[in-house]
Amino acid sequence: MAGLFGAAATASTAPNQTLGDLSKDIALSNPRGQRFRPRLLPAQGNTDFLAVSSWDKKVRIYEIxxxxxxxxxxxxxxxxxVFNVDFSKDGTKIVSGGADNQVKVCDLGSTQTAQVGAHDQPVRCVRFFESGGGPMVVSGSWDKTVKYWDLRQQQPAAQIQCQERVYTMDVKDNLLVLGTADRYINVIDLKNPTKFYKTLQSPLKWQTKVVSCFTDSAGFAIGSIEGRCAIQYVExxxxxxxxxFKCxxxxxxxxxxxxxxxxxISFHPVYGTFSTAGSDGTFHFWDKDAKHRLKGYPNVGGSIVSTTFSKTGNIFAYAVSYDWSKGYQHNTTQSPIKVMLHPVDADECKPRPAVKKR
Structure with missing residues (x-):
């Protein structure tokens, strides 16, 4: 078996223990659209809510x-x-951004939608964060800027110029991480949001696809087009x-x-372990601290373009659609388009003690 995290396989990573089961996965009802990006809302009672952005210009909200x-x-x-979507911390609002250069917020209580911001080029990433006890929005664009939006005013509360187009972004507590073209990674402390706390070149040699913050905001993971993932601490x-490591x-x-x-890349909200999902149509759960893979899953029949966990970590949602990795000519009507809900057992994502070497 191939080494995990670049190390030799151990007894804890034997195939019979790490092969995951997809038989209980359930498809989202009538997902429609193309190239989904799901986000799960924190649980309310016995239900979760899933927001799905799509290339058909729509954001859809489902009750799970x-x-x-x-x-x-x-x-x-x-x-x-629509390229990206996120929920506010209290679960009452959704923010979205897309190719129309706009940042929109939908109030789930009233179902009213308003444009709260704009960029000069498409908005690739949007996230909510808390400031002064209230929600604010940060957006990253191909116009090479990151802008902060107070929902009570039309003009940006602040903005910061990046070296290149913003491809990916994530927020956890006061940590904001940006991945841009030319492999720049910018780290921002949201207590001082108009300055880069740190700037580095990605340790991965090829284009950055995704950055994702640790659950404890001590660092972040980076995924690239070359089938590699990097674990990076802020300090x-x-x-x-x-x-x-290779994946x-x-x-x-x-x-x-x-x-x-x-x-x-998505981090489990309880255990701090994480998932990777790729163009090969597989997803895997990993333990960064023990440096080994917890579970790997069979091919789901198409590229996985986006993933997310529910607040309690009991649901893992993954979106399957063409990801353009092989060019437009491979985007056929036979390409699967679906969002799947995977029930997560504790043993799948719970950290396991590393096997001690004798």
Whole structure:
């Protein structure tokens, strides 16, 4: 078996223990659209809510029952494909951004939608964060800027210029991490939001696809098009703290290894373990502290473009659709388009003690 995190396989990573089961996964009802990006809302009673942005210019909100059954609750539109969506901390609002250069917020109570911001080029990423006890929005764009929006005013509360187009972004507590073209990674302390706390080149040699913050906001993971993931701490620790590893690669055939993009990384909200999902149509759960894989799952039949956990970590949602990694000519009507809900057992994501070497 191939080494995990670049190390030799151990008894704890034997195939019979790490092969995951997809048989209980449930498809979202009537997802429609193209190239989804789901976000799960914190649980309310026995239900969760899932927001899904799509290239068909719509954001759809679904109610997810405890048995995994789903029902559509609301839809709103942008003027172009919607690239990203996020929930406010209290779960009452959704923010979205897309190719129409707009940032929109939908109030779930009233179902009213308003434009709260704009960029000169498409808005690639949006996130809510808390400031002064209230919600604010941060947006990153291909116009190379990051802007902060107070929902009570039309003009940005502040903005910061990046080196290149913003491709990916994540927020946890006061940590904001940005990944741009040319492999720049910018770290911002939201207590001082108009300055970069740190700037570095990605330790991965190829284009950055995703950044995702640790649950304790001590650092972040980076995924790239080359089938690699990097673990990076904000503050310098011992030399072994930051590392990278290979993933989403097919076994060698005639000495040729097929390498697939890491499209998304999601951290489990309780255990702090994380998932990677890729163009190869597989997802995996990993333990960064023990440096081993917890579970790997069979191919789901198409590229996985986006993932998210529910607040309690009992649901893992993954979106399957074409990710353009092979060009427009491979985007056919036969490409699967679906959002799946995977029920998470504790053993799948719970950290396991590393096997001690004798």
């Amino acid at each position: 029952a405890s048995n995994g059954q789903s029902e559509g609750r609301h839809v709103y539109e942008h003027g172009g494909p 310098d620790k011992d030399s072994g703290s930051n590392f990278s 989403h690669r097919d076994p060698a055939q005639n000495n040729v290894v097929s390498v697939h993009a890491v499209n998304d």
